[in-house]
Amino acid sequence: xxxxxxxxxxxGTVLPGNVLKVDAFLNHQIDPGLMQEMGKAFAERFKDxxxxxxxxxxxxxxxxxxxxGLALSVPVVFARKKKSVTLTDNLYTSTVYxxxxxxxxxxxxxxxxxxxxxxxxxxxxxxxxxxAALGLLEIAELAGAKVxxxxxxIEKSFQQGRELxxxxxxxxxxxxxxxxxxxxxxxxxxxx
Amino acid sequence: xxxxxxxxxxxGTVLPGNVLKVDAFLNHQIDPGLMQEMGKAFAERFKDxxxxxxxxxxxxxxxxxxxxGLALSVPVVFARKKKSVTLTDNLYTSTVYxxxxxxxxxxxxxxxxxxxxxxxxxxxxxxxxxxAALGLLEIAELAGAKVxxxxxxIEKSFQQGRELxxxxxxxxxxxxxxxxxxxxxxxxxxxx
Numbered sequence: 001x002x003x004x005x006x007x008x009x010x011x012g013t014v015l016p017g018n019v020l021k022v023d024a025f026l027n028h029q030i031d032p033g034l035m036q037e038m039g040k041a042f043a044e045r046f047k048d049x050x051x052x053x054x055x056x057x058x059x060x061x062x063x064x065x066x067x068x069g070l071a072l073s074v075p076v077v078f079a080r081k082k083k084s085v086t087l088t089d090n091l092y093t094s095t096v097y098x099x100x101x102x103x104x105x106x107x108x109x110x111x112x113x114x115x116x117x118x119x120x121x122x123x124x125x126x127x128x129x130x131x132a133a134l135g136l137l138e139i140a141e142l143a144g145a146k147v148x149x150x151x152x153x154i155e156k157s158f159q160q161g162r163e164l165x166x167x168x169x170x171x172x173x174x175x176x177x178x179x180x181x182x183x184x185x186x187x188x189x190x191x192x
Numbered sequence: 193x194x195x196x197x198x199x200x201x202x203x204g205t206v207l208p209g210n211v212l213k214v215d216a217f218l219n220h221q222i223d224p225g226l227m228q229e230m231g232k233a234f235a236e237r238f239k240d241x242x243x244x245x246x247x248x249x250x251x252x253x254x255x256x257x258x259x260x261g262l263a264l265s266v267p268v269v270f271a272r273k274k275k276s277v278t279l280t281d282n283l284y285t286s287t288v289y290x291x292x293x294x295x296x297x298x299x300x301x302x303x304x305x306x307x308x309x310x311x312x313x314x315x316x317x318x319x320x321x322x323x324a325a326l327g328l329l330e331i332a333e334l335a336g337a338k339v340x341x342x343x344x345x346i347e348k349s350f351q352q353g354r355e356l357x358x359x360x361x362x363x364x365x366x367x368x369x370x371x372x373x374x375x376x377x378x379x380x381x382x383x384x
Contacts, residue, residue, distance in 0.1 A: 029269045029305045030254070032262035059250035059270065062222070066255045070224035077221045078251065113221045 001041055001175040005188055007034055008154065008176055014184040018156070019100065026125060026153065027060045038175055039067020042123060042151040045173045046072070049148040051121045053077060055114065055136055057107055060125040064153055068123055077114060079107040079136060092142040096135035099128065107132075109139050116144030127152040127174060130161030137168065149173065156181075157189050193233055193367040197380055199226055200346065200368055206376040210348070211292065218317060218345065219252045230367055231259020234315060234343040237365045238264070241340040243313045245269060247306065247328055249299055252317040256345055260315055269306060271299040271328060284334040288327035291320065299324075301331050308336030319344040319366060322353025329360065341365065348373070349381050 011024040025031040042064070054076045056065035062078050069076040082105065091108040098105065114120070122136045133150055140147045147170050155162055155174035158181075165172050177189035203216040217223040234256070246268045248257035254270050261268040274297065283300040290297060306312070314328045325342055332339045339362050347354055347366035350373075357364045369381035 023302065023304075025267075028272065028302055029267050030258055030261070031267055032258045033265070035258055036262060059254060059272075062251060062254045063258045063268075066222055066224045066227055066258065069222070070228060073225070075217075075221050075223055076255075080220065080251075110215065110220055113216075 001038065003034060003037055004153070004176045007031065008178075009186055012186060014181045014186060018158075018181045020154065020156070020178065020181060020186070022154065026063075030063050032063075035063045036067045038064045038153060039069070039071050041175055042068040042121070042173070043071030046121050046149045046151065046171075049121075050119045051148055052118045053114070053145075054121045054123055055079065055109065055140065056123045057081070057132055057136065061123055064125065064151075065123040068121070068151065072121075075113075077109055079109050079139065081105045081107055092139045094135040094138040094142075096131050098131065107135050107139070109143070111143070114139070114143040114145055118143070118145040119148050120145050121149050121151060122147060123151045123153075125153045127155040127161040127165070127172075128159045130159075130164040133161065133165055137170075151175075154178065193230065195226060195229055196345070196368045199223070200370075201378055204378060206373045206378060210350075210373045212346065212348070212370065212373060212378070214346065218255075222255050224255075227255045228259045230256045230345060231261070231263050233367055234260040234313070234365070235263030238313050238341045238343065238363075241313075242311045243340055244310045245306070245337075246313045246315055247271065247301065247332065248315045249273070249324055249328065253315055256317065256343075257315040260313070260343065264313075267305075269301055271301050271331065273297045273299055284331045286327035286330040286334075288323050290323065299327050299331070301335070303335070306332070306335040306337055310335070310337040311340050312337050313341045313343060314339060315343045315345075317345045319347040319353040319357070319364075320351045322351075322356040325353065325357055329362075343367075346370065 090111040093108045150172045152174040155177045180187040282303040285300045342364045344366040372379040
């Protein structure tokens with residue numbers, strides 16, 4: 001997606017350890033117009049697959065997911081990273097290791113909002129090692145829900161996540177695919 | 193806002209301790225069409241105040257805030273509840289006590305995304321005791337930013353938050369105002 005690649009080049013910064021910081025428009029400050037275009041792109045790609053629900057993870061997945069949900073006219077469920085007082089019982093839970101934060105988090109979705117009648121689209125902000133997406137797939141499996149597609153905002157194609165997701169046979173669509181962050185230079189793969 | 197009141201009556205549940213659970217459309221599962229209407233309502237109310245940025249708190253403030261941001265053509269910044277590896281330096285921080293979770297959290301906004309040139313609209317999902325909104329006002333003050341308005345999705349008008357915010361002199365606009373949750377019955381105040 002050209003617009004997203006422009007945002008990444010102009011407003012993204014590369015930190016040591018192949019970390020791409022996009023706090024200026026996605027992970028801390030959010031550009032609503034860009035989010036709307038991203039939501040439309042996800043919807044266009046997955047509109048014929050009978051999606052009944054979008055599942056993402058708080059917090060940075062929410063903005064792209066709600067615009068995709070609006071475009072597809074389906075609800076969005078965001079997995080929570082830890083339990084809250086008003087949300088304790090009847091959860092599907094998966095443990096996700098974050099290489100960035102160097103720790104494991106439980107992510108959970110209420111059984112009330114995900115069932116075997118659902119055909120879901122998983123959306124997340126980053127695909128690097130694939131652990132978050134695999135956690136969402138595990139939650140879908142626990143619920144008996146079908147996963148029709150995986151939509152990623154930014155894929156770091158030089159890490160293992162894409163290959164791990166490809167093995168599941170589920171279609172993966174990444175709006176921007178980064179081939180390399182070597183020498184603080186952002187290089188993209190060709191669009192899918 | 194009539195549509196929101198209908199969602200609250202039909203899909204909200206009242207738990208002991210005057211807790212209103214709206215996980216079905218706001219705090220866990222999100223209804224994107226409702227979020228869009230809410231965003232438009234906030235924008236309509238605050239459009240003439242020279243807003244340059246919307247500030248909210250992860251996670252449940254994000255969806256209403258991005259639609260308001262889209263309608264006002266301004267960026268959204270969400271305060272983070274704790275520091276992450278990619279976001280450590282140069283933060284404005286405030287400590288917020290949550291009566292629901294019975295603990296204090298730091299909320300932070302990067303100095304990069306909030307300055308004394310900004311005129312901000314604060315948006316949050318709930319106004320009960322007012323601690324989250326006051327934390328955002330403190331962050332704005334640290335940044336030297338002007339706060340032109342406060343937009344709340346659901347106000348529990350029988351708690352102290354509204355009164356505390358009124359004392360600041362900043363206009364507060366709540367899309368739904370709840371007069372009482374006694375006997376598990378949801379009663380609204382008249383619309384503002």
